[in-house]
Amino acid sequence: MTFQRHTALDDRATQTDQNTMRILIADDHELLRDTLMLYIGNEPGMVAESVQDLDAAEARMAAGEEYDLVLLDFTMPGMDGLDGLRRIMGMSGDHRVAIISGTAQRDIAEEVLAAGAAGFLPKTLSAKSLVNALRFMALGEQYAPLDFMRASENDQQKHPLAKQLSQREFEVLEGLTQGKSNKEIARDLDIREPTVKLHVKTLYRKIGASNRTQAAMIAKEKGLF
Amino acid sequence: MTFQRHTALDDRATQTDQNTMRILIADDHELLRDTLMLYIGNEPGMVAESVQDLDAAEARMAAGEEYDLVLLDFTMPGMDGLDGLRRIMGMSGDHRVAIISGTAQRDIAEEVLAAGAAGFLPKTLSAKSLVNALRFMALGEQYAPLDFMRASENDQQKHPLAKQLSQREFEVLEGLTQGKSNKEIARDLDIREPTVKLHVKTLYRKIGASNRTQAAMIAKEKGLF
DNA sequence: ACACCACCTATCCGACCGGATAGGAGCTCT
DNA sequence: AGAGCTCCTATCCGGTCGGATAGGTGGTGT
Numbered sequence: 001m002t003f004q005r006h007t008a009l010d011d012r013a014t015q016t017d018q019n020t021m022r023i024l025i026a027d028d029h030e031l032l033r034d035t036l037m038l039y040i041g042n043e044p045g046m047v048a049e050s051v052q053d054l055d056a057a058e059a060r061m062a063a064g065e066e067y068d069l070v071l072l073d074f075t076m077p078g079m080d081g082l083d084g085l086r087r088i089m090g091m092s093g094d095h096r097v098a099i100i101s102g103t104a105q106r107d108i109a110e111e112v113l114a115a116g117a118a119g120f121l122p123k124t125l126s127a128k129s130l131v132n133a134l135r136f137m138a139l140g141e142q143y144a145p146l147d148f149m150r151a152s153e154n155d156q157q158k159h160p161l162a163k164q165l166s167q168r169e170f171e172v173l174e175g176l177t178q179g180k181s182n183k184e185i186a187r188d189l190d191i192r193e194p195t196v197k198l199h200v201k202t203l204y205r206k207i208g209a210s211n212r213t214q215a216a217m218i219a220k221e222k223g224l225f
Numbered sequence: 226m227t228f229q230r231h232t233a234l235d236d237r238a239t240q241t242d243q244n245t246m247r248i249l250i251a252d253d254h255e256l257l258r259d260t261l262m263l264y265i266g267n268e269p270g271m272v273a274e275s276v277q278d279l280d281a282a283e284a285r286m287a288a289g290e291e292y293d294l295v296l297l298d299f300t301m302p303g304m305d306g307l308d309g310l311r312r313i314m315g316m317s318g319d320h321r322v323a324i325i326s327g328t329a330q331r332d333i334a335e336e337v338l339a340a341g342a343a344g345f346l347p348k349t350l351s352a353k354s355l356v357n358a359l360r361f362m363a364l365g366e367q368y369a370p371l372d373f374m375r376a377s378e379n380d381q382q383k384h385p386l387a388k389q390l391s392q393r394e395f396e397v398l399e400g401l402t403q404g405k406s407n408k409e410i411a412r413d414l415d416i417r418e419p420t421v422k423l424h425v426k427t428l429y430r431k432i433g434a435s436n437r438t439q440a441a442m443i444a445k446e447k448g449l450f
Numbered sequence: 451a452c453a454c455c456a457c458c459t460a461t462c463c464g465a466c467c468g469g470a471t472a473g474g475a476g477c478t479c480t
Numbered sequence: 481a482g483a484g485c486t487c488c489t490a491t492c493c494g495g496t497c498g499g500a501t502a503g504g505t506g507g508t509g510t
Binding site: 028029030031032034035036038039042075102103121123124125126127128130176177178179181209210211212213214215216217220221222 | 253254255256257259260261263264267300305306327328333348349350351352353355401402403404406434435436437438439440441442445
């Protein structure tokens with residue numbers, strides 16, 4: 001992997017401030033902050049700063065710092081879902097804000113875009129694609145990776161544990177992890193309670209649980225939901 | 226920041242294989258893979274390769290590649306909790322394997338270390354600390370960030386949620402997170418079942434749960450245990 | 451046509467849970 | 481000494497859970 005040419009702008013040291021793109025990265029994963037800043041800093045015409053939570057990002061912006069783009073991690077202290085995004089976007093000034101996330105799925109991405117964010121960037125994106133997306137968004141466009149947005153609604157067929165379960169059992173298990181009663185699950189899925197009980201019982205067998213709390217903990221630890 | 230040297234091998238042909246540390250990174254976040262490889266490649270005496278899931282890591286190792294250290298992301302296709310770690314560690318050869326994670330809490334870290342891993346690395350670690358940890362682990366030591374592991378060592382003192390609970394309620398809550406029945410908890414703590422029920426009820430009120438599964442999930446998500 | 455499977459519904463029962471209520475023992479602080 | 485706290489025990493009750501059993505529907509593959 002070499003870095004002789006990143007873009008056509010590479011060797012033009014005449015870069016002016018107006019042409020330099022300022023990016024603020026807010027993410028509680030210091031590892032990513034450090035390495036990503038290094039990567040972006042290596043890109044011509046790009047300068048990145050980083051903070052570790054939403055409050056710090058807000059403080060920077062409130063202090064009058066101007067950024068061409070602000071990247072917010074979706075799961076970071078202070079975010080609280082989309083509230084943090086809305087708070088930053090509601091600040092005075094004309095800010096372009098994008099969400100970056102390692103865990104959020106398509107439904108979250110859609111809500112993010114609907115809320116008016118400049119883009120949604122999963123951490124499964126390559127560094128190169130990310131930089132391209134940054135430039136794209138700085139131009140005023142809205143970005144989200146197409147393959148990510150095309151991902152099927154129920155992409156649990158990948159997970160080994162979920163694979164053993166039928167679709168319904170999976171949905172019931174999701175209810176269990178939310179601490180719902182059989183009655184509530186039945187209402188939510190629009191089926192009868194006895195049916196829920198059946199699914200509960202059979203999924204216990206399949207995943208090796210002996211009660212709903214164990215089932216919920218197993219699902220959680222295996223990384224489902 | 227320039228990249229005249231990516232690795233010590235780049236311009237120093239005298240570097241011997243014995244002195245170069247080979248690292249395999251398995252993580253489905255390509256963004257982190259790209260940027261972290263760049264960062265590590267910039268460190269003298271370190272070479273990193275990366276793959277995007279557990280199967281690919283397994284294939285590399287099965288193909289006879291030798292690594293001084295293998296980093297596995299905890300939430301990555303094929304991992305399935307600790308199973309993936311055990312699978313890699315059970316492979317023939319003498320491999321040192323560490324877990325890296327952006328979401329796992331202390332309980333997971335302890336299980337990882339108990340399983341014999343070389344270390345546990347949260348992504349909140351700085352890049353510099355990570356590199357230091359890598360060198361440390363390559364020496365045969367076991368690593369985990371102290372502040373992370375102290376996160377709830379004698380839990381009550383630190384955690385705001387646990388602080389509201391009495392000692393007994395806390396112990397009962399621990400039983401709940403293991404999916405135990407009131408009767409089992411009573412036996413383990415050597416108290417009567419009605420007493421357990423009392424503690425259960427009062428701790429529901431304190432943490433805002435309405436049943437044992439919710440209580441367990443709340444405790445888990447808040448990072449207790 | 452048949453077996454098979456996932457999914458749905460139903461009933462019965464013993465066990466457990468969640469909530470209320472009512473105490474008593476030991477400790478600390480004022 | 482009494483107030484206040486935590487921790488312990490106990491009983492009662494309605495509701496829920498866990499497990500077994502029995503059956504019906506619709507789609508798939510042989």
